[in-house]
Amino acid sequence: MYGFYFGEVGQDQWAFLVTGIPTLALIPIGFVMVPNAIMEHKLKDTYDYVWSLPVPRSASVVATSTIFTLLALPGTVIALVIATLSYDVDLKVSWLALSGILLTSVTATSVGYAIGHAVQEPRVISLITNVVMFAVLLFSPIVVAIDQFPDWWAAVHKILPFWHMSVVIRAGLTDGLLTSPVTVSYGALVAWAMTSWLVAAWVEGRRH
DSSP, X not given: OHHHHHOSOOHHHHHHHHTTHHHHHHHHIIIIIXXXXXXXXXXXXXHHHHHHSSSOHHHHHHHHHHHHHHHHHXXXXXXXXXXXXXXXXXXXXXXXXXXXXXHHHHHHHHHHHHHHHHOOOHHHHHHHHHHHHHHHHHHSTTSSOGGGSOHHHHHHHTTSHHHHHHHHHHHTTOXXXXXXXXXXXXXXXXXXXXXXXXXXXXXXXXXX
């Protein structure tokens, strides 16, 4: 989709676009599929049944995150390969790519899990996921450099997780394309993941 909008650009711009594809592939898994799966449980009145099963509630959390992370990885790799071949981009893949993809996936599923459980009204969950996808696809600095955005919107994205996700993945796929410190983005994603787990634990405690 983005290739139709960009037209003729330099190889660095194509590399920036291609290395943003994995982030765009992972975000819907965590921010849309996970909360929507929980929403379906609420709509079908199976939500309380899952909570009542004779297993630790943490088992549901771990199972959800693991399953959706494993679902996300093959599509992410396929999307990256197709984009790389389509735009003839020479990537410099390192082990940082794996850690970036895993951290992005875990963070996305963690936030989605927290949203799905913390928001009681299913229609509000649906609204949140649709707004997130609209904002991410059109107004986030994932396939476009953050310095191309207005200062106030760039400042917002330095708090939100989406830009940081693209930074940690791009760090493992390119050499010299980044201008921002990767450690800051790793720290931001860890903070988002931990905060999401705390929210989920708080919700679980209230329902106990």
